[in-house]
Amino acid sequence: MRFFSTSFFRGLIAQAAGTVLGMGLVMALRVIFGLPLSSPVEADDAHIREIIVVGGVIVGAITFMIGAGVFTDWFKWARGEETSDDHTPDPSKPNWMRYFSVDFDHKVIGVQYGVTSLLLLLFGGIFAMLFRIELSGSGITFLNSEIFKVLLGYDGPHLYNTLMSLHGIVMIAGILLGVGAMSNYLVPMLIGANDMAFPRLNAFAFWINVPGAAILLSSLFFGGFDTGWVGYPPLSLRAPLGMQMFLIGVYLVGLSSIAGSINVIVTTLTMRAKGMSMFRMPIFCWAALATALLQFTATQLIGLSFQLVMLERLLGMTFFDSLKGGDPVLYQHLFWFYSHPAVYVFILPGLGVISELLPVFSRKPLYGTRWVALSSFGIAVVSFFVWAHHMFVSGMSPFLRIPFMYSTLLVAVPTGVKFFSWAATLWQGKIIFKTPMLFALGAVVIFLLGGVTGPPLATIATDLHLHDTWFVVGHFHDTMFGGFIFPFVAAIFYWFPKMTGRMYNEKQGKIQFWLMFIGFMLMSNLQLVLGLLGMRRRVVDFDAALGFDTMQLALTIGGFMVFFGMLLFAYNIIRSWTKGEVAEGNVWDSRSPEWQKPNPMPLHNYEHPFEVVGEPYDYGLPNSRYVNMNPAGESPAAH
Amino acid sequence: MSAVESYATKLVRNRMGLWLFIISDAFVFVGLFVARMVLLGDTRPELDQGLGLAVTIMLLVSSFFMNRAEVEMAHGNRPAFLRNTFITMALGVIFLLGVVGVEWQIAHFGPADGQQGAVFYAMTGFHAFHVLTGVIFLFIVWNNGRRGHYSAEKHWAVEACAIYWHFVDVVWMFFYVGLYLLGTPIV
Numbered sequence: 001m002r003f004f005s006t007s008f009f010r011g012l013i014a015q016a017a018g019t020v021l022g023m024g025l026v027m028a029l030r031v032i033f034g035l036p037l038s039s040p041v042e043a044d045d046a047h048i049r050e051i052i053v054v055g056g057v058i059v060g061a062i063t064f065m066i067g068a069g070v071f072t073d074w075f076k077w078a079r080g081e082e083t084s085d086d087h088t089p090d091p092s093k094p095n096w097m098r099y100f101s102v103d104f105d106h107k108v109i110g111v112q113y114g115v116t117s118l119l120l121l122l123f124g125g126i127f128a129m130l131f132r133i134e135l136s137g138s139g140i141t142f143l144n145s146e147i148f149k150v151l152l153g154y155d156g157p158h159l160y161n162t163l164m165s166l167h168g169i170v171m172i173a174g175i176l177l178g179v180g181a182m183s184n185y186l187v188p189m190l191i192g193a194n195d196m197a198f199p200r201l202n203a204f205a206f207w208i209n210v211p212g213a214a215i216l217l218s219s220l221f222f223g224g225f226d227t228g229w230v231g232y233p234p235l236s237l238r239a240p241l242g243m244q245m246f247l248i249g250v251y252l253v254g255l256s257s258i259a260g261s262i263n264v265i266v267t268t269l270t271m272r273a274k275g276m277s278m279f280r281m282p283i284f285c286w287a288a289l290a291t292a293l294l295q296f297t298a299t300q301l302i303g304l305s306f307q308l309v310m311l312e313r314l315l316g317m318t319f320f321d322s323l324k325g326g327d328p329v330l331y332q333h334l335f336w337f338y339s340h341p342a343v344y345v346f347i348l349p350g351l352g353v354i355s356e357l358l359p360v361f362s363r364k365p366l367y368g369t370r371w372v373a374l375s376s377f378g379i380a381v382v383s384f385f386v387w388a389h390h391m392f393v394s395g396m397s398p399f400l401r402i403p404f405m406y407s408t409l410l411v412a413v414p415t416g417v418k419f420f421s422w423a424a425t426l427w428q429g430k431i432i433f434k435t436p437m438l439f440a441l442g443a444v445v446i447f448l449l450g451g452v453t454g455p456p457l458a459t460i461a462t463d464l465h466l467h468d469t470w471f472v473v474g475h476f477h478d479t480m481f482g483g484f485i486f487p488f489v490a491a492i493f494y495w496f497p498k499m500t501g502r503m504y505n506e507k508q509g510k511i512q513f514w515l516m517f518i519g520f521m522l523m524s525n526l527q528l529v530l531g532l533l534g535m536r537r538r539v540v541d542f543d544a545a546l547g548f549d550t551m552q553l554a555l556t557i558g559g560f561m562v563f564f565g566m567l568l569f570a571y572n573i574i575r576s577w578t579k580g581e582v583a584e585g586n587v588w589d590s591r592s593p594e595w596q597k598p599n600p601m602p603l604h605n606y607e608h609p610f611e612v613v614g615e616p617y618d619y620g621l622p623n624s625r626y627v628n629m630n631p632a633g634e635s636p637a638a639h
Numbered sequence: 640m641s642a643v644e645s646y647a648t649k650l651v652r653n654r655m656g657l658w659l660f661i662i663s664d665a666f667v668f669v670g671l672f673v674a675r676m677v678l679l680g681d682t683r684p685e686l687d688q689g690l691g692l693a694v695t696i697m698l699l700v701s702s703f704f705m706n707r708a709e710v711e712m713a714h715g716n717r718p719a720f721l722r723n724t725f726i727t728m729a730l731g732v733i734f735l736l737g738v739v740g741v742e743w744q745i746a747h748f749g750p751a752d753g754q755q756g757a758v759f760y761a762m763t764g765f766h767a768f769h770v771l772t773g774v775i776f777l778f779i780v781w782n783n784g785r786r787g788h789y790s791a792e793k794h795w796a797v798e799a800c801a802i803y804w805h806f807v808d809v810v811w812m813f814f815y816v817g818l819y820l821l822g823t824p825i826v
């Protein structure tokens with residue numbers, strides 16, 4: 001049973017042991033300081049239990065990392081021991097074990113991120129399907145089923161709130177991991193590096209997600225929480241213990257973002273191949289760099305705001321409780337200062353993927369490459385100055401509204417640059433409709449919907465009506481499906497041969513596309529319409545007299561189509577991984593250096609460094625070259 | 640074969656990585672300072688001014704010794720490096736004792752006492768945690784230096800420790816102003 005010797009398994013055992021140990025530690029400390037371990041008053045008792053459990057969970061997360069062996073090399077450094085930089089895997093171990101173990105190869109880490117991401121998306125999807133069943137008609141029926149009460153100890157509206165909140169945040173965690181998957185797998189390969197700048201930090205950044213995700217999901221069994229993914233106080237100060245699991249879990253995933261993004265920045269800035277000036281760097285890497293800039297700064301503030309909520313709950317420190325003089329709006333500022341830039345973290349890499357794929361499949365140069373590269377930065381910079389558009393009705397100072405309205409509308413400019421570039425790239429191209437291209441095109445269409453529904457929300461007058469309705473829900477599903485889900489699926493299909501040496505199933509891929517595209521269109525457009533008609537978001541029920549029943553049912557059907565599409569996707573990649581057709585060589589006739597290497601990518605990427613001699617996206621231009629794979633000139637150079 | 644990169648190449652990356660980390664970490668402190676301004680405005684917690692000034696001076700002086708330690712190592716003078724590192728560490732510990740051991744005990748409010756309690760304990764607590772990690776870092780560097788690690792050419796760990804320590808020091812300069820000087824005391 002080799003599985004028992006993997007980092008994953010050892011980490012989980014260590015986490016379980018550490019959690020118990022940590023709880024014991026907190027209890028011991030309480031005894032030493034003469035504090036009670038229980039209380040006859042129910043509220044006090046729950047509070048004491050919360051302190052003990054939170055202590056245990058935090059220790060458990062740390063022991064996971066120790067048990068998994070993520071810290072081993074760092075501990076050696078601290079003791080003054082040298083560690084080897086040669087990360088060639090142990091040949092006596094089967095290959096699959098690498099994926100369950102601490103491994104420093106960016107390709108392995110990328111796949112680890114990707115699979116974990118898909119698992120989280122699956123969980124998030126299941127939560128959504130559960131509450132969609134409830135919402136397909138008026139009245140509360142399904143979520144009142146006996147089974148939920150038995151399994152979780154709660155049901156009805158609170159269960160709805162918990163599922164809806166968990167759906168949001170688990171999806172976000174899944175998206176953040178998907179972003180990590182793409183940047184870790186692709187960035188070194190595209191710029192001609194053999195690994196990321198800090199491989200150990202990279203492994204840390206991945207593995208911290210595992211206890212993070214486990215803790216986040218466990219909130220379901222700690223009474224849930226009912227605040228939505230935003231965790232606004234004062235509600236988050238009163239929610240059950242599950243709230244703490246949410247706060248800790250998200251905090252750990254945030255740590256991963258920060259560590260991962262520092263790696264991406266240093267890698268793109270210092271490890272590019274010879275001849276790859278900034279403007280010859282592939283668009284995806286530009287997008288990853290801009291994303292990283294957002295992640296490594298803004299993430300700290302959501303971390304801080306969550307810690308302050310934790311402290312307020314645990315120690316009674318009043319930051320946000322207005323009853324005691326705190327300021328709940330402060331939380332919203334801290335929260336959105338991260339969470340608005342975060343939405344660009346979700347989409348920028350995806351938009352980068354679209355810009356990578358369109359030229360390949362329309363055999364034309366990417367229109368305005370430099371401007372597209374810079375537009376990612378434009379979006380990133382502007383996104384720091386728009387956060388309060390989420391707070392037009394929060395009671396913040398009214399004079400803040402106007403500047404935030406204008407800054408928000410400004411985002412449309414760099415975003416527009418990307419759209420014009422895509423349209424001009426496709427224009428008169430010889431488009432090849434393979435599955436990755438279908439997803440890229442679908443993404444463009446869907447993201448356009450997301451883009452046009454943004455300005456009505458940014459305009460104060462209309463937002464006062466639209467805020468907290470399903471219109472907002474429709475808006476951000478458009479942006480996230482167009483900016484992340486569809487491009488992510490496209491990227492996985494496109495680079496699947498690189499990862500596995502095999503081809504996915506094209507027919508299933510196309511069925512998946514149409515299932516998801518039609519299902520999504522049904523779903524998100526109905527969300528927008530229902531929102532305009534006044535359907536509030538985050539409520540479990542609606543009045544039958546509103547006449548929403550039919551639309552809600554259709555919406556549920558659309559949602560299920562998307563869900564089944566993703567299941568088909570999972571089936572396709574799992575099956576093709578071992579049984580797919582062997583894919584050799586440059587499957588897509590791409591100019592990018594990784595496709596000039598065999599499939600799957602060799603262990604150490606590029607044994608001989610290549611040299612960049614031209615522009616990356618000049619498809620279809622005669623005599624244009626991008627890379628010289630063999631600058632030393634040992635054998636005939638690849639194109 | 641994976642190319643084993645030279646020390647110089649790695650140094651460039653390490654420096655960049657560390658500075659990025661510091662910028663990132665600075666956002667936490669900026670956030671805390673903003674929270675202080677929002678919650679307390681032009682008032683401040685009533686604290687022991689003498690003690691505040693004393694610990695601040697300790698930390699400032701420690702940065703001087705930190706700098707000496709790094710320069711001595713760059714000149715290959717190991718004994719002086721060790722001495723200065725040790726003094727830095729000692730001053731760091733004194734700072735921690737002063738804030739957590741004394742100021743936290745004598746303050747006439749606890750963490751649960753209104754906004755001033757929340758702000759004061761959060762700001763000093765987050766900062767003290769950084770001082771603590773800095774002291775641990777210093778200890779590791781000192782301990783390894785004692786056993787003959789580092790040389791005039793290769794002492795990235797010492798440099799990193801120094802940068803981190805100065806950063807923690809600079810943060811306190813702002814926090815000192817925010818907690819001890821700005822506004823009128825709440826009585």
Ligand code: HEM
Pocket residue numbers: 230343344346347389390408409411412415450451452453454455457458459463466467468472475476479480483
């Ligand atoms: C043209 C660009 C965009 C504009 C002008 C815009 C504007 C807005 C505004 C004003 C809101 C607040 C609505 C309200 O709560 O009343 C909002 C919400 C939201 N937007 Fe956008 N947006 C844009 C693009 C995006 C993108 C690219 C994403 C990325 C995925 C995104 C994700 C979200 C999310 C998640 C929310 C909802 C947050 C919540 O309240 O739970 N938006 N958008």
Ligand SMILES: [Cu+2]
Pocket residue numbers: 339340343386387389390
């Ligand atoms: Cu926003």
